[in-house]
Amino acid sequence: MHKITMLGTGLIGMFYTKTLHSHRGQDRVHVVYSRTETRARDFAATWGIPNWTTDMAAAIQDPETDVVVIGIPNNLHYEAVTMAAAAGKTVLCTKPLARTAAEARAILDIVEQAGVFHGYLEDLAYTPKNLKSLESIQNGALGKVLWARSRETHPGPHSDWFWDPEQSGGGAIVDLACHCIEISRNFIGKEIRPVEVMCWADTQVHPIAAEDNAIGLVRYANGAIGQFEVSWAFRGGMDLRDEVSGTEGTIWLNHFLRTGFEMFTAAGRSGYVAEKAEGETGWLFPVGDEIHELGYTHMFTDMFNALDKGIAPMETFYDGYIVNAIMDACYRSAKSRRWEPVVLDVWRGAETVEKAVAYIDYDEHFYLIKEEKMPGGKLKLILKNKETGQVIQQVR
Numbered sequence: 353m354h355k356i357t358m359l360g361t362g363l364i365g366m367f368y369t370k371t372l373h374s375h376r377g378q379d380r381v382h383v384v385y386s387r388t389e390t391r392a393r394d395f396a397a398t399w400g401i402p403n404w405t406t407d408m409a410a411a412i413q414d415p416e417t418d419v420v421v422i423g424i425p426n427n428l429h430y431e432a433v434t435m436a437a438a439a440g441k442t443v444l445c446t447k448p449l450a451r452t453a454a455e456a457r458a459i460l461d462i463v464e465q466a467g468v469f470h471g472y473l474e475d476l477a478y479t480p481k482n483l484k485s486l487e488s489i490q491n492g493a494l495g496k497v498l499w500a501r502s503r504e505t506h507p508g509p510h511s512d513w514f515w516d517p518e519q520s521g522g523g524a525i526v527d528l529a530c531h532c533i534e535i536s537r538n539f540i541g542k543e544i545r546p547v548e549v550m551c552w553a554d555t556q557v558h559p560i561a562a563e564d565n566a567i568g569l570v571r572y573a574n575g576a577i578g579q580f581e582v583s584w585a586f587r588g589g590m591d592l593r594d595e596v597s598g599t600e601g602t603i604w605l606n607h608f609l610r611t612g613f614e615m616f617t618a619a620g621r622s623g624y625v626a627e628k629a630e631g632e633t634g635w636l637f638p639v640g641d642e643i644h645e646l647g648y649t650h651m652f653t654d655m656f657n658a659l660d661k662g663i664a665p666m667e668t669f670y671d672g673y674i675v676n677a678i679m680d681a682c683y684r685s686a687k688s689r690r691w692e693p694v695v696l697d698v699w700r701g702a703e704t705v706e707k708a709v710a711y712i713d714y715d716e717h718f719y720l721i722k723e724e725k726m727p728g729g730k731l732k733l734i735l736k737n738k739e740t741g742q743v744i745q746q747v748r
């Protein structure tokens with residue numbers, strides 16, 4: 353059993369605490385930190401937490417806790433990690449790890465030099481649907497992955513600091529594409545190096561100094577492409593969808609707006625519907641068990657199991673650093689309007705990789721391009737002559 357220091361009493365502090373205290377979990381939040389006394393006290397009372405404080409250092413250094421969970425704004429992650437590592441505590445940090453790759457690298461160095469366990473709290477890599485998909489991909493169900501597409505769009509974040517790039521590090525890319533990039537990385541293979549990025553980003557709607565819409569392509573060393581689409585201006589709730597295409601198959605996932613739970617209410621007394629839901633009447637799309645479907649349950653289970661076994665969790669600060677490096681390249685590309693390299697000072701994956709796809713031999717003279725059953729039942733084969741390069745068709 354672990355005793356936890358929870359930093360932050362906002363949306364994510366709530367989701368994390370709810371997850372940790374659910375399902376008869378053994379690991380408990382022992383002390384909570386918030387800037388204001390009222391919020392700290394109320395949060396502690398709501399979640400049955402024995403201690404609260406408005407002193408971040410005191411919360412981290414509490415002699416009874418061994419794990420620090422960071423759920424405060426992005427510009428405070430560095431300071432919190434520094435203090436937690438100095439105190440020799442396990443440190444679990446929310447996404448994004450940092451505002452830039454340089455800051456993420458400094459954070460990675462701090463935990464590695466201190467030798468403390470570190471976990472990157474990237475919940476959406478742990479949704480039950482993504483974990484099941486990953487298992488299928490690793491079992492070869494999709495063949496070689498060519499294209500992973502991940503989308504997170506909603507009407508914009510719920511607190512002031514997100515909208516100020518000084519504190520947040522950026523707009524929809526830093527806030528949402530961090531999820532999408534890591535989901536695609538998992539599907540494509542974390543050992544495959546992200547090479548370059550092409551990104552469009554714009555401020556289409558809000559009076560802010562950051563982007564509220566962006567689309568990006570991340571090209572990997574084996575030729576696979578990770579695509580993300582993010583928005584802080586999408587209307588209709590929170591749209592979380594992923595797609596993976598491989599040489600042998602396809603997966604389509606919808607995590608939030610169409611989960612098979614649809615409700616109509618004219619009376620509108622359903623209360624809280626789901627994160628970022630825009631309405632309480634008419635057709636609603638509630639989510640059965642939000643913390644489970646958003647991946648928090650499996651994420652903390654992996655973190656604490658790994659901690660107990662003395663092994664790395666699926667998502668570490670190194671992953672957070674790679675994600676920040678990809679996002680830095682996105683910002684450069686949005687500005688230059690060109691493909692920009694992903695600059696990685698630290699790379700621990702494969703140095704050389706095969707191209708994702710190998711041609712299919714039809715026989716010793718031809719490659720098979722494709723075959724299709726035509727109306728009327730005949731089979732059409734499209735073949736390429738290995739020597740001459742000529743493309744022909746045969747009808748059977």
Ligand SMILES: NC(=O)c1ccc[n+]([C@@H]2O[C@H](COP(=O)([O-])OP(=O)(O)OC[C@H]3O[C@@H](n4cnc5c(N)ncnc54)[C@H](O)[C@@H]3O)[C@@H](O)[C@H]2O)c1
Pocket residue numbers: 360361362363364365386387423424425426428446447448473474475510511512513527
């Ligand atoms: N799915 C996810 O993993 C997910 C979802 C939401 C937020 N987050 C991340 O969690 C972190 C917090 O986001 P949130 O949604 O909980 O924000 P929030 O605004 O709801 O809560 C932020 C918390 O930090 C505190 N805080 C704000 N400014 C502070 C300061 N200067 N000093 C000390 N404390 C301060 C607030 O009082 C509050 O307790 C961010 O890094 C965000 O990216 C992750």
